Amino acid sequence: MVRYLVPLVLLGLLFLVFVKGLDPERNLNELPSPFLGKSAPQFELPSVTDPAKTVGSADYADDLAVVNVWATWCVGCRQEHGFLMQLAETGTIPIYGLNWRDNLAEAQRFLQQLGDPYVDSAFDADGRVGIDWGVYGAPETFLIGADGTVLFKQLGPLNRDLWEQKFVPLIEAAGNTQ
Protein backbone atom coordinates (compact mmCIF):
# COMPACT_ATOMS: atom_id res chain seq x y z
CA MET A 1 0.00 0.00 0.00
CA VAL A 2 2.73 2.41 1.04
CA ARG A 3 4.60 1.94 -2.22
CA TYR A 4 1.61 3.32 -4.11
CA LEU A 5 1.05 6.09 -1.60
CA VAL A 6 4.49 7.69 -2.02
CA PRO A 7 4.19 8.50 -5.76
CA LEU A 8 0.62 9.64 -5.18
CA VAL A 9 1.68 12.11 -2.51
CA LEU A 10 4.55 13.33 -4.73
CA LEU A 11 2.12 13.80 -7.60
CA GLY A 12 -0.16 15.80 -5.31
CA LEU A 13 2.72 18.07 -4.27
CA LEU A 14 3.72 18.57 -7.89
CA PHE A 15 0.13 19.44 -8.69
CA LEU A 16 0.13 22.13 -5.99
CA VAL A 17 3.34 23.58 -7.43
CA PHE A 18 1.75 23.80 -10.87
CA VAL A 19 -1.46 25.34 -9.56
CA LYS A 20 0.58 27.99 -7.75
CA GLY A 21 2.70 28.60 -10.83
CA LEU A 22 -0.33 29.04 -13.07
CA ASP A 23 -2.20 31.32 -10.65
CA PRO A 24 -3.32 34.27 -12.80
CA GLU A 25 -3.23 36.53 -9.75
CA ARG A 26 0.46 35.91 -9.29
CA ASN A 27 2.63 38.88 -10.19
CA LEU A 28 6.06 37.62 -11.14
CA ASN A 29 7.55 41.05 -10.63
CA GLU A 30 6.31 41.37 -7.09
CA LEU A 31 9.00 40.92 -4.47
CA PRO A 32 8.53 40.97 -0.72
CA SER A 33 9.75 44.31 0.56
CA PRO A 34 12.64 43.90 2.98
CA PHE A 35 11.25 46.92 4.82
CA LEU A 36 8.05 45.25 6.05
CA GLY A 37 7.94 45.65 9.82
CA LYS A 38 11.07 47.79 9.84
CA SER A 39 11.31 51.53 10.00
CA ALA A 40 10.85 53.37 6.76
CA PRO A 41 13.87 55.31 5.53
CA GLN A 42 14.01 59.01 6.35
CA PHE A 43 14.11 61.56 3.59
CA GLU A 44 13.88 65.24 2.91
CA LEU A 45 13.44 66.62 -0.61
CA PRO A 46 12.14 69.73 -2.37
CA SER A 47 8.39 69.85 -2.82
CA VAL A 48 6.94 69.37 -6.29
CA THR A 49 4.33 72.08 -5.84
CA ASP A 50 6.76 74.59 -4.34
CA PRO A 51 10.43 73.63 -4.81
CA ALA A 52 11.46 76.29 -2.32
CA LYS A 53 9.85 74.20 0.44
CA THR A 54 10.91 70.74 1.55
CA VAL A 55 8.84 67.62 2.12
CA GLY A 56 10.07 64.71 4.13
CA SER A 57 9.41 61.85 6.48
CA ALA A 58 9.35 64.37 9.34
CA ASP A 59 6.04 65.72 7.98
CA TYR A 60 4.18 62.54 8.85
CA ALA A 61 6.10 61.55 11.96
CA ASP A 62 3.71 60.22 14.64
CA ASP A 63 0.96 59.78 12.05
CA LEU A 64 -0.32 56.88 10.05
CA ALA A 65 0.38 57.83 6.44
CA VAL A 66 0.45 56.57 2.88
CA VAL A 67 3.54 57.20 0.77
CA ASN A 68 2.80 56.79 -2.92
CA VAL A 69 5.61 56.61 -5.48
CA TRP A 70 4.52 58.18 -8.75
CA ALA A 71 5.80 59.69 -11.97
CA THR A 72 4.28 61.27 -15.04
CA TRP A 73 5.88 58.63 -17.29
CA CYS A 74 4.20 55.85 -15.34
CA VAL A 75 0.99 54.50 -16.88
CA GLY A 76 -0.11 52.69 -13.71
CA CYS A 77 0.09 55.99 -11.83
CA ARG A 78 -2.51 57.50 -14.14
CA GLN A 79 -4.70 54.44 -13.61
CA GLU A 80 -4.67 54.76 -9.85
CA HIS A 81 -4.89 58.55 -9.79
CA GLY A 82 -8.68 58.62 -9.76
CA PHE A 83 -8.79 56.34 -6.74
CA LEU A 84 -6.15 58.39 -4.93
CA MET A 85 -8.29 61.49 -5.49
CA GLN A 86 -11.31 59.72 -3.98
CA LEU A 87 -9.22 58.48 -1.07
CA ALA A 88 -7.88 61.97 -0.41
CA GLU A 89 -11.42 63.35 -0.38
CA THR A 90 -12.49 60.97 2.38
CA GLY A 91 -9.67 62.38 4.51
CA THR A 92 -9.09 59.03 6.27
CA ILE A 93 -5.33 59.12 5.92
CA PRO A 94 -2.77 61.65 4.65
CA ILE A 95 -1.20 60.68 1.32
CA TYR A 96 2.34 61.82 0.60
CA GLY A 97 3.77 61.58 -2.89
CA LEU A 98 7.27 60.61 -3.90
CA ASN A 99 7.72 61.88 -7.42
CA TRP A 100 10.35 59.50 -8.73
CA ARG A 101 12.78 60.23 -11.56
CA ASP A 102 10.59 62.82 -13.19
CA ASN A 103 10.60 66.26 -14.73
CA LEU A 104 9.47 69.01 -12.36
CA ALA A 105 7.44 71.01 -14.88
CA GLU A 106 5.69 67.88 -16.15
CA ALA A 107 4.98 66.70 -12.63
CA GLN A 108 3.42 70.06 -11.75
CA ARG A 109 1.30 69.96 -14.90
CA PHE A 110 0.18 66.41 -14.09
CA LEU A 111 -1.13 67.53 -10.70
CA GLN A 112 -2.78 70.64 -12.15
CA GLN A 113 -4.57 68.69 -14.86
CA LEU A 114 -5.57 65.55 -12.96
CA GLY A 115 -5.87 66.98 -9.46
CA ASP A 116 -3.54 66.71 -6.48
CA PRO A 117 -4.44 64.01 -3.93
CA TYR A 118 -1.22 64.50 -1.99
CA VAL A 119 -0.61 66.50 1.14
CA ASP A 120 2.61 67.19 -0.69
CA SER A 121 4.91 65.44 -3.13
CA ALA A 122 8.66 65.14 -2.77
CA PHE A 123 10.70 65.64 -5.91
CA ASP A 124 13.25 62.83 -6.24
CA ALA A 125 14.97 63.84 -9.48
CA ASP A 126 17.94 61.46 -9.39
CA GLY A 127 16.12 58.54 -7.76
CA ARG A 128 18.31 58.34 -4.66
CA VAL A 129 15.45 58.36 -2.19
CA GLY A 130 13.72 55.83 -4.43
CA ILE A 131 16.71 53.51 -4.05
CA ASP A 132 16.69 54.03 -0.28
CA TRP A 133 13.07 52.92 -0.27
CA GLY A 134 13.79 49.91 -2.48
CA VAL A 135 11.56 51.27 -5.23
CA TYR A 136 11.89 49.42 -8.52
CA GLY A 137 8.63 50.01 -10.36
CA ALA A 138 6.20 52.87 -9.98
CA PRO A 139 3.51 53.00 -8.81
CA GLU A 140 4.36 51.68 -5.39
CA THR A 141 2.37 52.47 -2.28
CA PHE A 142 3.66 52.17 1.28
CA LEU A 143 1.56 52.21 4.40
CA ILE A 144 3.58 53.77 7.22
CA GLY A 145 2.58 53.30 10.84
CA ALA A 146 2.55 56.07 13.41
CA ASP A 147 5.84 54.73 14.78
CA GLY A 148 7.41 54.98 11.33
CA THR A 149 7.42 51.26 10.47
CA VAL A 150 6.39 50.00 7.05
CA LEU A 151 3.12 48.13 7.56
CA PHE A 152 2.49 47.23 3.93
CA LYS A 153 3.78 47.79 0.44
CA GLN A 154 1.71 47.52 -2.70
CA LEU A 155 3.36 47.15 -6.10
CA GLY A 156 1.31 48.36 -9.05
CA PRO A 157 -1.79 50.51 -9.35
CA LEU A 158 -3.98 50.85 -6.31
CA ASN A 159 -7.76 50.52 -6.52
CA ARG A 160 -10.69 50.39 -4.16
CA ASP A 161 -10.68 46.58 -3.85
CA LEU A 162 -7.00 46.40 -3.01
CA TRP A 163 -7.37 49.28 -0.60
CA GLU A 164 -10.22 47.62 1.26
CA GLN A 165 -8.62 44.19 1.32
CA LYS A 166 -5.06 45.06 2.18
CA PHE A 167 -4.87 48.53 3.69
CA VAL A 168 -8.10 49.01 5.62
CA PRO A 169 -7.61 46.02 8.01
CA LEU A 170 -4.08 47.21 8.83
CA ILE A 171 -5.26 50.77 9.39
CA GLU A 172 -8.04 49.56 11.68
CA ALA A 173 -5.65 47.33 13.61
CA ALA A 174 -3.23 50.24 14.00
CA GLY A 175 -6.08 52.45 15.22
CA ASN A 176 -7.10 49.91 17.86
CA THR A 177 -3.68 49.59 19.41
CA GLN A 178 -3.28 53.32 19.92
Added chain:
Amino acid sequence: MKTLFGILILVFFATASFAIDTSEAFEDLELQARYEKIIDEVRCLKCQNQTIKDSNAFLASDLRREIRRMLTEGMTDEQIFDFLVDRYGEFALYRPRASGKTLILWVAPVLLLFGGAFVLLKIVRRRMALPIDDDSAAGG
Protein backbone atom coordinates in the same frame (compact mmCIF):
# COMPACT_ATOMS: atom_id res chain seq x y z
CA MET B 1 31.74 29.20 -47.49
CA LYS B 2 33.85 29.02 -44.39
CA THR B 3 34.90 32.65 -44.79
CA LEU B 4 31.28 33.66 -45.22
CA PHE B 5 30.35 31.89 -41.99
CA GLY B 6 33.27 33.51 -40.27
CA ILE B 7 32.12 36.95 -41.37
CA LEU B 8 28.52 36.24 -40.35
CA ILE B 9 29.60 35.08 -36.92
CA LEU B 10 31.66 38.23 -36.46
CA VAL B 11 28.71 40.38 -37.54
CA PHE B 12 26.34 38.69 -35.10
CA PHE B 13 28.73 38.98 -32.21
CA ALA B 14 29.48 42.62 -32.96
CA THR B 15 26.39 43.61 -30.95
CA ALA B 16 28.14 42.34 -27.84
CA SER B 17 30.52 45.26 -28.04
CA PHE B 18 27.81 47.91 -27.63
CA ALA B 19 28.40 49.24 -24.16
CA ILE B 20 25.38 49.91 -21.97
CA ASP B 21 27.42 51.56 -19.27
CA THR B 22 28.74 54.77 -20.79
CA SER B 23 30.09 56.30 -17.60
CA GLU B 24 33.76 57.13 -17.44
CA ALA B 25 36.11 54.42 -16.21
CA PHE B 26 37.74 54.75 -12.81
CA GLU B 27 41.32 55.98 -12.92
CA ASP B 28 42.22 53.33 -10.39
CA LEU B 29 42.27 50.03 -12.30
CA GLU B 30 41.60 48.01 -9.17
CA LEU B 31 38.43 50.01 -8.45
CA GLN B 32 37.32 49.59 -12.06
CA ALA B 33 37.78 45.81 -11.81
CA ARG B 34 35.76 45.68 -8.57
CA TYR B 35 33.10 47.90 -10.11
CA GLU B 36 32.73 45.64 -13.14
CA LYS B 37 32.57 42.55 -11.00
CA ILE B 38 29.89 44.01 -8.74
CA ILE B 39 27.61 45.29 -11.49
CA ASP B 40 27.82 41.88 -13.15
CA GLU B 41 26.41 40.27 -10.01
CA VAL B 42 23.54 42.63 -9.25
CA ARG B 43 20.11 42.02 -10.69
CA CYS B 44 18.26 44.83 -12.37
CA LEU B 45 14.98 44.76 -10.43
CA LYS B 46 13.14 46.47 -13.24
CA CYS B 47 14.17 43.87 -15.83
CA GLN B 48 14.63 40.84 -13.67
CA ASN B 49 16.60 38.60 -15.97
CA GLN B 50 19.37 41.09 -16.58
CA THR B 51 22.22 42.31 -14.49
CA ILE B 52 22.61 46.04 -14.01
CA LYS B 53 25.65 45.74 -16.27
CA ASP B 54 23.48 44.56 -19.17
CA SER B 55 20.50 46.79 -18.63
CA ASN B 56 19.87 50.31 -19.81
CA ALA B 57 16.81 50.77 -17.61
CA PHE B 58 17.20 53.96 -15.60
CA LEU B 59 17.02 52.03 -12.35
CA ALA B 60 20.06 50.04 -13.48
CA SER B 61 21.97 53.20 -14.32
CA ASP B 62 20.95 54.73 -10.97
CA LEU B 63 22.24 51.65 -9.18
CA ARG B 64 25.48 51.75 -11.15
CA ARG B 65 25.86 55.39 -10.15
CA GLU B 66 25.26 54.55 -6.48
CA ILE B 67 27.78 51.69 -6.65
CA ARG B 68 30.36 54.01 -8.20
CA ARG B 69 29.73 56.52 -5.42
CA MET B 70 30.11 53.86 -2.73
CA LEU B 71 33.32 52.56 -4.30
CA THR B 72 34.84 56.03 -4.42
CA GLU B 73 33.82 56.50 -0.79
CA GLY B 74 35.91 53.46 0.01
CA MET B 75 33.19 50.99 0.93
CA THR B 76 34.01 47.29 0.71
CA ASP B 77 32.22 44.94 -1.70
CA GLU B 78 30.48 43.37 1.26
CA GLN B 79 29.14 46.75 2.43
CA ILE B 80 27.87 47.49 -1.07
CA PHE B 81 26.07 44.15 -1.29
CA ASP B 82 24.60 44.81 2.17
CA PHE B 83 23.35 48.18 0.95
CA LEU B 84 21.52 46.49 -1.94
CA VAL B 85 20.14 43.59 0.09
CA ASP B 86 18.83 45.99 2.77
CA ARG B 87 16.80 47.79 0.13
CA TYR B 88 15.86 45.15 -2.42
CA GLY B 89 16.31 41.82 -0.62
CA GLU B 90 18.53 38.84 -1.46
CA PHE B 91 16.86 38.67 -4.85
CA ALA B 92 19.00 41.61 -5.96
CA LEU B 93 22.10 39.44 -5.92
CA TYR B 94 22.68 36.91 -8.66
CA ARG B 95 24.83 34.94 -6.26
CA PRO B 96 22.70 34.87 -3.09
CA ARG B 97 24.62 34.64 0.14
CA ALA B 98 24.23 31.57 2.33
CA SER B 99 21.89 32.73 5.07
CA GLY B 100 18.82 31.26 6.77
CA LYS B 101 16.49 32.44 4.05
CA THR B 102 18.60 31.36 1.07
CA LEU B 103 19.90 28.15 2.64
CA ILE B 104 17.51 26.02 0.58
CA LEU B 105 19.02 27.39 -2.64
CA TRP B 106 22.42 26.11 -1.61
CA VAL B 107 21.37 22.88 0.06
CA ALA B 108 18.68 21.68 -2.34
CA PRO B 109 20.97 20.60 -5.23
CA VAL B 110 23.17 18.57 -2.87
CA LEU B 111 20.16 16.99 -1.18
CA LEU B 112 18.59 16.13 -4.53
CA LEU B 113 21.84 14.59 -5.76
CA PHE B 114 22.29 12.43 -2.67
CA GLY B 115 18.59 11.58 -2.54
CA GLY B 116 18.71 10.43 -6.16
CA ALA B 117 21.87 8.41 -5.56
CA PHE B 118 20.27 6.78 -2.51
CA VAL B 119 17.13 5.76 -4.42
CA LEU B 120 19.22 4.49 -7.35
CA LEU B 121 21.40 2.44 -5.01
CA LYS B 122 18.32 0.91 -3.34
CA ILE B 123 16.80 -0.08 -6.69
CA VAL B 124 20.05 -1.53 -8.00
CA ARG B 125 20.66 -3.48 -4.76
CA ARG B 126 17.16 -4.95 -4.85
CA ARG B 127 17.49 -5.98 -8.48
CA MET B 128 20.87 -7.55 -7.83
CA ALA B 129 19.33 -9.63 -5.07
CA LEU B 130 16.75 -11.06 -7.46
CA PRO B 131 17.51 -14.51 -8.91
CA ILE B 132 18.54 -14.41 -12.54
CA ASP B 133 15.62 -15.47 -14.64
CA ASP B 134 16.93 -17.69 -17.43
CA ASP B 135 13.91 -17.19 -19.64
CA SER B 136 14.00 -13.41 -19.68
CA ALA B 137 17.80 -13.42 -20.05
CA ALA B 138 17.45 -15.65 -23.12
CA GLY B 139 14.58 -13.67 -24.51
CA GLY B 140 16.18 -10.41 -24.48
